Amino acid sequence: MANESINQSRKLFLINFINYLKMSSHKIQNRYYRFSGIRTQLIVTLFAGMLISGLAGCSTSEMAVDTSSAETADQTERDFEKMEEIYWARIDSSKMSFTDADVEFMTGMIGHHAQALIMSDLAPKNNAGPAVQRLAARIINAQKDEIATMQRWLRDRNQPVPVVEIDGLILTISMEMPEEGMDDNMDMEHDTSHGMDHDMSGDEMDHSAMGHHGMDHSNMPGMLTQEQLNELGRLNGEEFDRKFLLYMIDHHQGAVIMSDTLFDTDGAALDEQAFRLAADIKVDQETEIERMKLMLRNMESE
Amino acid sequence: MNKNNTTRYFLHKKYTYGKLWMLLVLASFLGVYSCASSEQMQQQSQSTLTPITEVEIPTPDPRVGLQAGLFDAEETIWNLRLLSTTPPPENFLGVTNSDLAFKGNYAIQGNYNGFMVWDISNPAQPELVIDYLCPASQSDVSVYGDLLFVSGEGLGGRLDCGTEGVQEVASEERLRGIRIFDITDIKNPLYVSNVQTCRGSHTHSVLVDPDDDENVYVYVSGSAPVRPEDELPGCSSALPEDDPNSALFRIEVIQVPLDSPEDAAIVSSPRIFEDLEAPPEHGLSPADIAELEQAKAEGRFVAEFYGRERIIPDRFVTRLLVNIVEERGGTGEPTEADSTLLRERLPDLLAEMTGGNDGEEEQQYGPNQCHDITLYPEVGLAGGACEGYGLLLDISDPAAPVRIDAVADSNFAYWHSATFNNEGDKVLFTDEWGGGSQPKCRAEDPMEWGANAIFSINGGKMNFESYFKLPAPQTPEENCVAHNGSLIPIPDRDIMVQSWYQGGINIFDWTDPANPIEIAYHDRGPIDPNRMQMGGSWSVYWYNGYIVNSEIARGLDVFELTPSDFITQNEIDAANTVTLDYLNAQGQPKFVWPASYALAKAYLDQLERNRELDMMSINSLRSSILRAENANGSRKAELLNELASEIESKASASSNSKKMNKLAETMKNLAAS
Numbered sequence: 001m002a003n004e005s006i007n008q009s010r011k012l013f014l015i016n017f018i019n020y021l022k023m024s025s026h027k028i029q030n031r032y033y034r035f036s037g038i039r040t041q042l043i044v045t046l047f048a049g050m051l052i053s054g055l056a057g058c059s060t061s062e063m064a065v066d067t068s069s070a071e072t073a074d075q076t077e078r079d080f081e082k083m084e085e086i087y088w089a090r091i092d093s094s095k096m097s098f099t100d101a102d103v104e105f106m107t108g109m110i111g112h113h114a115q116a117l118i119m120s121d122l123a124p125k126n127n128a129g130p131a132v133q134r135l136a137a138r139i140i141n142a143q144k145d146e147i148a149t150m151q152r153w154l155r156d157r158n159q160p161v162p163v164v165e166i167d168g169l170i171l172t173i174s175m176e177m178p179e180e181g182m183d184d185n186m187d188m189e190h191d192t193s194h195g196m197d198h199d200m201s202g203d204e205m206d207h208s209a210m211g212h213h214g215m216d217h218s219n220m221p222g223m224l225t226q227e228q229l230n231e232l233g234r235l236n237g238e239e240f241d242r243k244f245l246l247y248m249i250d251h252h253q254g255a256v257i258m259s260d261t262l263f264d265t266d267g268a269a270l271d272e273q274a275f276r277l278a279a280d281i282k283v284d285q286e287t288e289i290e291r292m293k294l295m296l297r298n299m300e301s302e
Numbered sequence: 303m304n305k306n307n308t309t310r311y312f313l314h315k316k317y318t319y320g321k322l323w324m325l326l327v328l329a330s331f332l333g334v335y336s337c338a339s340s341e342q343m344q345q346q347s348q349s350t351l352t353p354i355t356e357v358e359i360p361t362p363d364p365r366v367g368l369q370a371g372l373f374d375a376e377e378t379i380w381n382l383r384l385l386s387t388t389p390p391p392e393n394f395l396g397v398t399n400s401d402l403a404f405k406g407n408y409a410i411q412g413n414y415n416g417f418m419v420w421d422i423s424n425p426a427q428p429e430l431v432i433d434y435l436c437p438a439s440q441s442d443v444s445v446y447g448d449l450l451f452v453s454g455e456g457l458g459g460r461l462d463c464g465t466e467g468v469q470e471v472a473s474e475e476r477l478r479g480i481r482i483f484d485i486t487d488i489k490n491p492l493y494v495s496n497v498q499t500c501r502g503s504h505t506h507s508v509l510v511d512p513d514d515d516e517n518v519y520v521y522v523s524g525s526a527p528v529r530p531e532d533e534l535p536g537c538s539s540a541l542p543e544d545d546p547n548s549a550l551f552r553i554e555v556i557q558v559p560l561d562s563p564e565d566a567a568i569v570s571s572p573r574i575f576e577d578l579e580a581p582p583e584h585g586l587s588p589a590d591i592a593e594l595e596q597a598k599a600e601g602r603f604v605a606e607f608y609g610r611e612r613i614i615p616d617r618f619v620t621r622l623l624v625n626i627v628e629e630r631g632g633t634g635e636p637t638e639a640d641s642t643l644l645r646e647r648l649p650d651l652l653a654e655m656t657g658g659n660d661g662e663e664e665q666q667y668g669p670n671q672c673h674d675i676t677l678y679p680e681v682g683l684a685g686g687a688c689e690g691y692g693l694l695l696d697i698s699d700p701a702a703p704v705r706i707d708a709v710a711d712s713n714f715a716y717w718h719s720a721t722f723n724n725e726g727d728k729v730l731f732t733d734e735w736g737g738g739s740q741p742k743c744r745a746e747d748p749m750e751w752g753a754n755a756i757f758s759i760n761g762g763k764m765n766f767e768s769y770f771k772l773p774a775p776q777t778p779e780e781n782c783v784a785h786n787g788s789l790i791p792i793p794d795r796d797i798m799v800q801s802w803y804q805g806g807i808n809i810f811d812w813t814d815p816a817n818p819i820e821i822a823y824h825d826r827g828p829i830d831p832n833r834m835q836m837g838g839s840w841s842v843y844w845y846n847g848y849i850v851n852s853e854i855a856r857g858l859d860v861f862e863l864t865p866s867d868f869i870t871q872n873e874i875d876a877a878n879t880v881t882l883d884y885l886n887a888q889g890q891p892k893f894v895w896p897a898s899y900a901l902a903k904a905y906l907d908q909l910e911r912n913r914e915l916d917m918m919s920i921n922s923l924r925s926s927i928l929r930a931e932n933a934n935g936s937r938k939a940e941l942l943n944e945l946a947s948e949i950e951s952k953a954s955a956s957s958n959s960k961k962m963n964k965l966a967e968t969m970k971n972l973a974a975s
Contacts, residue, residue, distance in 0.1 A: 080373045080374070080389075083373065083389055083392075083395055084372050084373060086392060086395045086396065087372060087395045087396040087855070088396070089396070090395060090396030090397065091396050091835070094396070094397075097467070131712060134712060134713075135712070138751065141742075141747065141751075142735070142736060142740070145736060145740045145741065145742075146740070149739070149740070149834075152833065152834075259527075260527060263457075263471075263527040264471060264530075265471065266469055266470050266471050267469040267470075269457055270456075270457055270458050270467050270468075270469070272398070272414065272439060272456070273739075273836075275439070275456050275457060276439075276737060276739055277737075277739070279525070279526050279527070279737075280736070280737035280739070282525075282527070283525045283671075283689065283716065283737075284716055284736075284737070286525075286689065287689040287690040287716055288690075290689070290690050291690055291710070291712070294710075300615075301612040301613065301614075301615070
C-alpha cells in the first residue's frame with residue numbers, strides 16, 4: 001500500500017513536471033463560436049456586371065511614358081482620366097459585396113482588438129520583461145492599424161462604426177452611426193466595464209446587444225472579464241509576464257475562433273479585404289500564440 | 303545596347319567619373335597609351351571608384367513627401383531608368399495585380415481577376431498579348447515549358463472561371479488550389495486541369511528536378527482556412543494526433559507529368575514541421591551561454607529538452623531527489639550518491655517525459671503552414687518561410703523535402719519569403735508584417751519589424767547576420783512592408799531588387815551580409831492622399847537585363863539599371879550577358895556568366911572599388927584587355943592567354959586572389975571561344 005501511494009505521488013509529480021515542461025499547452029479547440037441569428041443577406045455585387053460592360057467597351061490601354069507629340073499627350077491625359085474613373089468605380093463596386101457576418105466580424109473584432117491594446121499598454125507600466133515588452137509593442141502596433149482598417153471597412157460600407165476609447169483599464173465603445181438612417185441610435189454608448197461576465201464557452205453569442213444597438217464584446221471568445229483585467233493591472237514583473245502571456249494566448253485564440261467562424265459562414269469573406277484581413281488575423285495570431293507558448297516555456301525553465 | 307563597346311566605355315567613364323584622367327583612357331583606345339607621361343601615370347594611380355560604404359547618398363531622402371495620385375503620383379528615382387509604365391487593361395483595372403513569371407519575351411502578370419500576358423520585347427512599350435479572365439486571389443503565376451500554373455486561395459474562385467463567386471461554404475463549383483494552363487500558343491491559353499488542395503494555394507513554387515525530365519513538382523503554400531470535408535473529401539482541420547490526415551502542419555507536393563498535365567496530382571504531404579522547436583531568438587546569446595556555463599560550474603542540474611540546454615529549477619530537482627531516496631527505501635536528506643544517480647538518469651527521464659505517450663500531453667507542432675518556399679535545386683536547398691519560422695530544407699528528393707535547420711526571431715511576425723544568394727551560402731528571409739495591407743514603414747515603426755533578416759549558411763546551419771528594411775519612412779496612407787524580390791546577376795556580388803508595396807522598389811547590396819547597403823530605388827507617392835488604398839509593388843524581378851515591377855494598382859513598370867558609384871556600366875553589361883529562358887522567382891535559377899570582356903572589366907572594376915589590387919596593375923590589365931579585344935585571329939587568343947598567365951602570377955599580390963583567378967579563367971575561356 002505504501003508503494004502504491006509513493007507511485008501515486010510520483011505520478012502526480014510527473015504530471016506536474018510534464019505540465020511545467022509543456023506549460024502553455026493551450027490547445028486551439030476546434031469548437032466554433034457562432035454569432036446567432038445571422039441572416040445571410042447578400043447584396044448582389046455589381047462587379048460581374050461591371051466586368052461585362054468593361055469587356056464590351058474594352059480598348060486595350062497601353063501607355064508608354066514616352067509621348068512625343070502634344071496630341072498624344074492630350075490623348076494620354078484623357079485615357080488616364082477615363083482609366084482613373086473606371087478604377088475608382090470598380091473599387092467602389094467591390095465594396096458592395098458583403099454579408100452581415102462580415103459586418104459582425106469587423107464590429108466584434110474592433111472591440112476584441114481594443115482589449116488587447118489595454119492589456120499591452122500595461123506592459124511598460126507593470127515592468128514586464130524585455131521580451132514581453134517587445135511583444136506588447138508589436139501587438140499595439142499591429143492591432144491599432146487593424147482597428148483603423150476595420151473601422152474604415154465599416155465606414156466605407158455605410159455601417160455603424162465602433163469607436164474605441166481607452167481609459168486605463170476601462171474600455172468604452174461608442175457607435176458612430178452612418179450619415180443616413182439609424183439616427184435613432186446616435187446616443188448609443190456601451191460601457192463594457194460594467195456587467196461583464198466570464199462565459200468563454202462561446203457556443204452562442206448573446207446577440208441582443210449587437211448590430212444597431214451598440215456593442216457588447218464581453219461574450220466574445222478570449223475576452224477577459226474586468227476582474228481579470230484589474231488582476232493583470234495589479235501584477236508586476238515576472239508575475240505580470242506570466243499572466244499576460246496566459247491571458248493573451250486565450251485572447252488570441254478567441255480571435256482565431258472568430259476568424260474561423262467567419263470562414264464557416266455561407267457567403268462570408270468573399271469581400272477581398274475581409275478575406276485578407278480575417279486570414280491575416282488568423283495566421284498572425286496563430287503564429288504569435290506559438291511564440292507566446294515558447295516564451296512561457298522558456299520562462300518556466302529559468 | 304547596340305552601341306559599340308568603345309563608345310559605351312567612354313560614355314560610361316564620362317558619366318560616372320568625369321575626371322581628367324579619362325582623357326588618358328581615351329588615349330589608350332587610340333593606341334597612344336604607351337606615350338603617357340609620368341605625371342599622367344601618377345594621376346592614373348589614384349583610384350576613382352569609391353568603396354560602396356563611402357558613397358554619398360541623396361539627402362534628404364527624396365522619397366519623403368511625394369505627392370499622391372493614381373496615375374499621376376509624384377515619383378522619384380535613383381540609379382535606375384524607368385522605361386515604361388503600362389496600366390492594366392480595362393477589365394483588370396481596380397483589381398489587385400499580383401506576382402510575375404517570365405517566359406521568352408513574355409511577362410505573365412497575375413491579377414485577382416485572372417492573368418495578363420505582356421510581350422516585353424520592346425521594354426519601352428510592352429504589348430498586351432492576352433488578358434485571361436478567371437478570378438481567384440492571389441493568382442500568383444509560374445511557368446514551366448508550355449505550362450502555366452496559377453494559384454487560387456480566396457473563397458470566390460470558380461472551376462469555370464466565372465466572375466460571380468461562390469456563396470456557399472461548401473460548393474463543388476469552387477476552385478482552391480492550382481489551375482494549370484497549356485500556353486503552347488500563348489495568345490490562346492488552354493485551361494487543362496486543376497489540382498484542388500485543402501487550404502487552397504496562396505502561392506506555390508515549381509521545382510524542376512535535375513534528375514527527372516518527365517515531371518515537374520509544385521510545392522503548394524498557404525495558410526488560409528481548411529476547406530470543409532463536404533467540399534473537398536479528406537480535408538480535415540483536426541490536430542494531427544486526432545486525425546493523421548489533417549491538412550494542418552504540412553505542405554503539399556503536386557507532381558505534374560509534362561506529357562499529361564491533366565494527370566497532375568498531389569503525391570505527398572510532407573510534415574516538414576514535425577518536432578520543430580526553435581528558440582524564439584536567433585540562437586543563444588553569449589549571455590545565455592555564459593549563464594549555462596556558470597550553472598554547470600556551480601553543479602546545478604542542466605539538461606537538454608526541446609532541443610536546448612536548460613537549467614532545471616531547484617524545486618523540481620528537490621522532488622526528483624526525494625523520489626530517488628524513496629526508491630531505495632531511504633529517508634531524510636538525499637546523499638551525494640543520489641545526486642549522481644539523478645544526474646545519470648536525467649536525460650532519460652526527460653526524454654521519457656517529453657517523448658512519452660501520455661494522452662494528456664500536447665505535441666509541439668510548430669508552424670502550421672508555409673507562406674512561400676523558395677526552391678534552389680542547383681544547390682539542393684529550399685528556404686521555407688513558414689509562419690514563425692525560417693526553415694532550411696534539403697530538396698534532393700523533390701517529393702520528400704527534409705528540414706535541416708530552423709530559425710525563429712522575436713522581431714519577425716510572419717516569415718514570408720526567402721531568397722538565396724547565387725552561391726547558396728546566404729539566405730534572406732522577409733517578414734511580411736501586417737500581411738502587406740498595413741503601413742509598416744512609418745517613421746515610428748522599428749527597422750527590425752517588417753524587414754529582411756539575412757543569414758549566412760555554414761554546414762547546413764543558418765547564422766543571423768543583419769536586418770535590412772526600406773530606409774525611407776512612408777506615410778500612413780501607404781501599405782508598406784518587405785515583399786518579393788530577386789537577385790540581379792552582377793557577377794561576384796549579392797545584389798537584389800525588392801518590392802516594398804507603396805514603399806516602392808529598391809536595390810541593395812548584401813555581399814557583406816552584416817552590412818547591407820541600399821544602392822538604387824524608385825518610389826511613388828500614395829494612391830490616395832487621405833486614406834490607405836491598397837497599392838504599390840507586389841513583385842519586382844530582374845529578367846534578362848530589365849527589372850520588371852508588378853504594381854498592384856498602376857500596372858506594369860519596366861526599369862533598367864543605370865551606372866552609378868555603386869555599379870559600373872561594365873558590371874551592368876556583365877549582368878546582361880546572363881540570359882534566362884524563363885523565370886519563376888520562387889524557383890531560383892543559378893546564374894552562370896558566359897566569358898565576356900564585360901565580365902573581365904567588371905571584375906577589374908570590383909578589384910579597384912574594393913582596393914584589392916594596386917591601380918598600376920589594374921590600369922595595365924585594362925589596357926591589355928582592350929588590346930586583346932581589338933586584336934584579330936590567332937593574335938587575340940595569344941594575347942588572352944598571355945593575360946591569363948599574367949593575372950595568375952599577380953593573384954598573390956591581390957587581397958582577393960579568388961577574384962583574380964576568376965578573371966584569369968575568363969581570359970582563358972575567351973581565348974578558347
